[in-house]
């Protein structure tokens with residue numbers, strides 16, 4: 274997952290919230306919670322970097338947290354909030 | 359973040375609602391006995407087209423992703439399609455609830471051509487007798503005709519919305535089969551004693567044994583692993599006290615926190631089931647509009663504070679059931695910090711025995727149509743239930 278080149282799905286809108294953000298997919302009409310502000314930063318920056326890992330580095334996420342980010346983005350991919358470029 | 363932590367966050371309120379219901383009109387061609395908004399007659403103060411569009415602009419700026427439109431019967435409004443199209447053009451998806459009376463084949467085609475649109479047809483029985491007893495004569499055929507038209511027009515998966523009652527709870531499998539036959543999605547929600555439901559609730563609400571039946575049925579059909587899971591609008595979380603496994607959903611009362619209602623005259627309430635002055639936060643017509651009401655109204659700020667469990671605090675099920683629904687307690691005359699009238703442990707029932715029916719709060723708005731006296735149908739010697747005339 275860390276190697277994947279990802280982007281926010283074009284049909285998804287993010288709405289910032291105190292806990293992170295709400296992501297709404299206009300296609301499948303699902304509402305997904307991004308449960309941390311760092312997740313939101315990373316999600317918004319994905320398209321600017323060659324991989325998830327590069328994005329995490331650019332967003333200065335400590336390597337110890339990478340596995341949990343990898344897992345979180347995997348499930349965001351399943352719910353089509355992000356997708357492979 | 360765990361689900362619990364997220365729920366704590368959500369209870370503290372969001373920058374904008376997730377689930378906003380907007381009732382466009384109090385006018386309705388039907389007069390269902392459990393109508394949550396006591397609809398019937400149009401209210402002369404209803405928002406104009408221009409005002410409604412202004413509200414939509416505001417919701418767009420707040421990034422409200424979709425709205426639930428209801429009524430009354432929303433399609434009664436002449437500007438219904440205009441508002442629908444405007445909303446969608448602003449990036450606000452629409453889900454609207456209708457009794458189906460006005461969905462002929464032409465309208466169905468028009469609806470089928472639109473994106474970001476969900477339609478929910480209300481049906482409260484899988485046969486005319488069961489349905490029409492609650493929703494009025496001819497309403498079953500009306501709803502089925504609308505479904506047929508949507509299917510013929512290729513609308514795709516619409517929703518069939520059922521309020522579960524004492525009388526239709528045994529039809530849950532049949533409702534599911536009906537929905538499947540249309541490729542539709544079934545939505546079942548809890549009956550609340552709101553609006554005219556305050557008067558019919560005692561006759562219509564499911565028994566304790568039936569509540570267990572609902573819980574088990576939802577566990578079997580509500581999961582996201584099924585192809586078209588049965589939706590509940592998160593309305594049955596009081597049933598979580600019945601077992602180990604919680605029903606799918608956030609399982610919290612969202613009133614004023616993630617949910618709210620805009621009524622036809624622009625008043626903002628904490629949720630669609632509490633149309634009463636005590637739960638009115640303000641109006642979209644006030645200075646600062648909807649955003650100010652959502653963000654600053656005293657009522658909503660208060661609801662976002664931690665709530666007391668009151669009499670429920672000694673119950674081991676409180677974490678699972680949260681004491682149930684505020685609206686259900688309020689309109690049955692029970693204290694808000696205590697058990698739900700349908701508390702599965704029977705504590706609500708005990709309390710209800712002590713409540714004087716006549717002293718229950720009544721909804722602040724009643725648009726019920728006066729009964730028309732048709733001389734032919736008058737049978738002497740029968741007692742007729744008086745109907746409130748506002």
Ligand code: SF4
Nearest residue numbers: 670673676679697701
């Ligand atoms: S006593 Fe309160 S918390 Fe316990 S089951 Fe009843 S309503 Fe739920």
Ligand code: SF4
Nearest residue numbers: 611613629683684685
């Ligand atoms: S008051 Fe009842 S219906 Fe309204 S949001 Fe709370 S639980 Fe739901």
